[in-house]
Amino acid sequence: MTKQPVYLDYQATTPLDPRVLEVMMPYLTDKFGNPHSVNHTFGWEAEAGVDLARKQVVDLIGAASDEIIFTSGATESNNIALKGLAYASYPEKNHVITVATEHSCVLQSCRALEKSGFSVTYLSVDEKGLINLNDLEDAITPKTSLVSVMAVNNEIGVQQDLKKIGEICAAKGVAFHTDAAQAVGKIPLNVGDLKIDLLSISGHKLYGPKGIGALYVRESLTPHPLPLFDGGGQERGLRSGTLSPALCTGLGAACEIARQDMEKDFEHISGLSDKLKQAILSGVENVRLNGSETHRFPGNLNFTFEDVRSDQLISELRHIALSTGAACSTEKPTPSHVLTALGLNRRQIDCSLRIGIGRMTSVAEIDYVADQIITIVNTLKQQA
Numbered sequence: 001m002t003k004q005p006v007y008l009d010y011q012a013t014t015p016l017d018p019r020v021l022e023v024m025m026p027y028l029t030d031k032f033g034n035p036h037s038v039n040h041t042f043g044w045e046a047e048a049g050v051d052l053a054r055k056q057v058v059d060l061i062g063a064a065s066d067e068i069i070f071t072s073g074a075t076e077s078n079n080i081a082l083k084g085l086a087y088a089s090y091p092e093k094n095h096v097i098t099v100a101t102e103h104s105c106v107l108q109s110c111r112a113l114e115k116s117g118f119s120v121t122y123l124s125v126d127e128k129g130l131i132n133l134n135d136l137e138d139a140i141t142p143k144t145s146l147v148s149v150m151a152v153n154n155e156i157g158v159q160q161d162l163k164k165i166g167e168i169c170a171a172k173g174v175a176f177h178t179d180a181a182q183a184v185g186k187i188p189l190n191v192g193d194l195k196i197d198l199l200s201i202s203g204h205k206l207y208g209p210k211g212i213g214a215l216y217v218r219e220s221l222t223p224h225p226l227p228l229f230d231g232g233g234q235e236r237g238l239r240s241g242t243l244s245p246a247l248c249t250g251l252g253a254a255c256e257i258a259r260q261d262m263e264k265d266f267e268h269i270s271g272l273s274d275k276l277k278q279a280i281l282s283g284v285e286n287v288r289l290n291g292s293e294t295h296r297f298p299g300n301l302n303f304t305f306e307d308v309r310s311d312q313l314i315s316e317l318r319h320i321a322l323s324t325g326a327a328c329s330t331e332k333p334t335p336s337h338v339l340t341a342l343g344l345n346r347r348q349i350d351c352s353l354r355i356g357i358g359r360m361t362s363v364a365e366i367d368y369v370a371d372q373i374i375t376i377v378n379t380l381k382q383q384a
C-alpha cells in the first residue's frame with residue numbers, strides 16, 4: 001500500500017500538529033526576547049506569548065492561570081509533584097501512596113524518596129489493571145501526604161477512576177496527584193470535578209513539541225511542593241530557569257486545539273480502534289486484549305498473541321512503527337512491570353504488543369495494519 005511507514009506508536013510520542021508549528025515559528029525567529037525581561041518590547045512580546053499559552057493550558061483542565069507552572073515535560077512535573085510535596089510535608093508526614101503500574105519516572109521518584117527515608121505504598125492492580133479503592137482507603141494514614149495515581153496508563157491504556165480517587169483523597173485530607181501525560185487533551189479532565197490537586201502534562205503526548213510540560217498545582221493546596229532546584233525564582237519560585245516561548249506557545253496551541261477537537265478526535269480514534277480490535281480478535285486465535293475493556297482510552301490497544309514473540313512480529317511488520325511498551329524502557333531487557341502487575345507470565349509478556357492510534361491515523365492505514373498483523377501472526381504461529 002504505502003511506502004511511508006505507518007506510525008502506530010502514539011503513546012511514545014505524537015507527531016507535531018502543523019497548526020502548532022505555525023504558532024511556534026515566530027518565537028524561534030523574530031520574537032526572540034526573554035519572556036522574563038521586563039524593560040523592553042522584546043521581553044513583553046515573548047511574555048505575551050507565554051501568558052496566552054498559560055491560559056490555553058489551564059482552560060483545557062479547568063484551572064486558573066496562576067495554578068500551572070511550565071516544566072521540561074511530564075518527567076519533571078512528576079518529580080516536582082512527588083518529591084517536592086513529600087519534602088514540603090516532612091516531618092509531619094512521611095508517607096506516599098502510588099500504584100505498581102505507574103510510569104517509571106513516578107516509580108523511580110518514589111524509590112528515591114524511600115532512599116531518603118520516606119515510606120511508600122505501591123498499590124497493586126487487578127487483572128484488568130485497576131486499583132481497588134478499598135485498598136487505597138486502607139493505605140491512607142495520618143502520615144500520608146500524597147496519593148499519586150496516573151489517569152491513563154501508557155502501556156495498556158487503562159483509565160483509573162479518578163473521580164472516586166479524588167473523593168477519597170479529599171475526604172481524608174490527602175493531596176491527590178495524577179500523571180495525566182496520556183490523558184490530557186484526549187479525554188475530558190477537569191481538576192475541579194475530579195478534586196485533583198496536582199496534575200502532570202507532557203507536550204509531546206498531545207501533538208505539541210518535546211521538551212515542554214506543565215504541572216498544575218491547586219492554589220489552595222497546603223503545603224505547596226518545594227522547588228527541586230534553585231535559581232531566579234521563575235514560575236512562582238517553583239521552577240527556576242528561562243522559559244522557552246516557542247515551546248510554551250507550542251504547548252498552549254496544542255492544548256487549545258485539543259480542547260476544540262477533543263470530541264472529534266475521540267470519535268475518530270474510537271472508530272479506528274474498534275475496527276482494528278474486531279479484525280484482530282476475529283482474524284487470530286488465542287489472542288487477548290490486556291487491561292480493562294471498558295475503562296480504557298481506545299487509542300491504546302495492548303494484545304498478547306499466544307506463541308508469537310512480539311520482537312519477531314515487530315521485525316516482520318517492517319512498514320509499521322510499533323512497540324512492545326514504554327519507550328524509555330526498551331533498552332532494558334526486563335519484562336514490562338505493567339504487564340507483570342496484571343499477572344502475565346514472562347512468556348505472555350514476550351508475546352505482547354502495544355498499538356497506538358491517534359489524530360493522524362487513517363482508515364486506510366488501519367485496514368492495512370489489520371491485514372498485515374493477521375497474516376504475519378498466523379504465519380508465525382504455523383512456524384512455532
Ligand SMILES: *Cc1c(COP(=O)(O)O)cnc(C)c1O
Nearest residue numbers: 073074075103154179181182202
Ligand atoms: C511520556 C510519559 C511521561 C514522560 O513525559 P516526558 O514529557 O517525556 O518527560 C510520563 N508519564 C507518562 C504516563 C507518559 O506517557
